[in-house]
Amino acid sequence: MLSQKTKYALKALLYLAQQDENHISRTIEIAEGASIPKKFLEQILLDLKRGHFVGSKQGKFGGYYLLKDKESITLADIHRLFDGAIALLPCASLNFYERCSDCVSESECLLRHGLMIIRDETLKAMQGITIASLVKK
Numbered sequence: 001m002l003s004q005k006t007k008y009a010l011k012a013l014l015y016l017a018q019q020d021e022n023h024i025s026r027t028i029e030i031a032e033g034a035s036i037p038k039k040f041l042e043q044i045l046l047d048l049k050r051g052h053f054v055g056s057k058q059g060k061f062g063g064y065y066l067l068k069d070k071e072s073i074t075l076a077d078i079h080r081l082f083d084g085a086i087a088l089l090p091c092a093s094l095n096f097y098e099r100c101s102d103c104v105s106e107s108e109c110l111l112r113h114g115l116m117i118i119r120d121e122t123l124k125a126m127q128g129i130t131i132a133s134l135v136k137k
Contacts, residue, residue: 006082008036009044010131013078016054017070017131024063044082051081070135076126086126087119094119 002010015034019025027045031038045064048054055067066073079086080095090098091106092115103109 026063070132073131
């Protein structure tokens with residue numbers, strides 16, 4: 001399951017994606033428009049900024065805007081930023097690989113092979129869903 005933080009991040013990105021191209025959205029505007037508690041949103045926006053998904057402008061008319069094209073931001077990108085690995089076990093992960101301490105042989109582990117198939121299918125689906133595709137629905 002997605003964490004609440006990831007869900008809020010996706011809702012914030014969806015809100016920003018629906019704004020006019022040059023629009024800069026204030027934090028309170030995003031919070032109210034996307035039904036996200038403001039205190040959580042501020043940290044989420046900072047994380048999205050560090051991940052280079054959104055940019056910000058300081059000052060009286062400052063706020064946030066999409067830095068990356070909404071066609072290129074995928075569910076997989078945001079899941080990995082906030083929740084980490086897509087794989088169900090570290091030994092099946094592409095980006096967060098760790099060997100299982102109780103595994104005798106990875107090459108013969110039936111569980112690992114099954115979970116790698118699940119990871120591949122989940123990743124394929126998550127990479128196929130962009131912020132833009134969600135906005136179009």
